[in-house]
Amino acid sequence: MRRYVVRRLAQAVPVVVGATFLVYAMMWSLPGDPLAGRCDGPCPEAYVDRMTAAYNLADPLIVQYGKYMANLVTGDFGVTFAGAPVADELLQRLPVTLQLAALAVAVELILGVAAGVVAALRPGGVIDHLVLSSTLLVMAIPVFVAALLAQTVLGVHLGWFPITSDGSIGSLILPAIVLGSLSTAFVARLMRSSLIEGMYADHVRTAVAKGLSRRRVVTAHGVRNSLVPVVTLVGTDFGSLLGGAVVIEMIFNINGLGTLVLRSIRGGEIGTVTAVVTLLVLAFVLVNLAIDLIYPLLDPRIRLG
Numbered sequence: 001m002r003r004y005v006v007r008r009l010a011q012a013v014p015v016v017v018g019a020t021f022l023v024y025a026m027m028w029s030l031p032g033d034p035l036a037g038r039c040d041g042p043c044p045e046a047y048v049d050r051m052t053a054a055y056n057l058a059d060p061l062i063v064q065y066g067k068y069m070a071n072l073v074t075g076d077f078g079v080t081f082a083g084a085p086v087a088d089e090l091l092q093r094l095p096v097t098l099q100l101a102a103l104a105v106a107v108e109l110i111l112g113v114a115a116g117v118v119a120a121l122r123p124g125g126v127i128d129h130l131v132l133s134s135t136l137l138v139m140a141i142p143v144f145v146a147a148l149l150a151q152t153v154l155g156v157h158l159g160w161f162p163i164t165s166d167g168s169i170g171s172l173i174l175p176a177i178v179l180g181s182l183s184t185a186f187v188a189r190l191m192r193s194s195l196i197e198g199m200y201a202d203h204v205r206t207a208v209a210k211g212l213s214r215r216r217v218v219t220a221h222g223v224r225n226s227l228v229p230v231v232t233l234v235g236t237d238f239g240s241l242l243g244g245a246v247v248i249e250m251i252f253n254i255n256g257l258g259t260l261v262l263r264s265i266r267g268g269e270i271g272t273v274t275a276v277v278t279l280l281v282l283a284f285v286l287v288n289l290a291i292d293l294i295y296p297l298l299d300p301r302i303r304l305g
Contacts, residue, residue, distance in 0.1 A: 116191025
C-alpha cells in the first residue's frame, strides 16, 4: 500500500508541473505589456523595476516559471500587482470553495445513490420511470437557470434558504444543491444501471442461493459493488466542482475561488491564476488517489497493483 501511494504521488508530479506550466505560459504569452494600465498614466520607473524583479520579467519564460514554482514550494505565493499577498486571498476563499464542493458531493452521493437504488429495485416500474424522467429534466436545465429558479422559489417566495451566502454552512446548502444537481442526475442513472447489472453477477446469485435475505443481498453485495463506478464519477467530479463553480458563486454572491480566478484573469493577475490552478490540480490528484484506495473496500476483488 505504501509503495502504491508513493508511486501515485510520483506520477502526480509531471501532471502538476505540466498543468501549471501551460497556464503560466498562456497567461504570460498574452499580447501587450502586463504592467500596462496598472498606474494612472505611465508607471514610474521605480514601480516597473520592482515589478520586473518581483515577477522575473527580464528572464526567459522557463526561468520565470522555475523561480515562481520554487517560491511556491516554499509557501511563497507571491503578491498581486497591487502589492497584496496572494496567500491571503487563497486562505480566505479556499475554505469556502472546499465546503461548497464537499456539500455538493454529499448531495450527489445521498440523493443520487438513493434514487438509483430505488429505481433499480423495480426496473420498468413507476418509480423507475419517475427517476429517469426527473433526472433527464435536471440534465436538460442549464445550471444558471436552475440557480435562479431555486433562488427565487426556495429563497425568496418560500424563505427556506438564504438567497445569498455569508460564508456559513447554512447559506451554502442551496448553492450546493444546485451545483450538485446535474451530477446527482448522472449518479442516479449510473447507480441504477450498475446495480441492475450487478444483481445478475455470479457472487450475487450465490448469495441468493445460500438463502440470504433480499435486503442483505442488495446492500452487502449489490449496492456495495455497484458503488465502484459511482465513486469514480464523484472523484473526477470533485475537481470540476472546485474549479467550475463560477456561475453559482456569482449568482449566490459566494466569495470563493471561482470568482477569484475570473477576476484575476480579467485583471491579468498571472501569479494568482497559477496559484489557484496549482491548488486545484493538487486537490484533484489527492482526491483521485483517495478514490483508488477506497476501491478495495467496496469490492474485495479489486487489489492495488
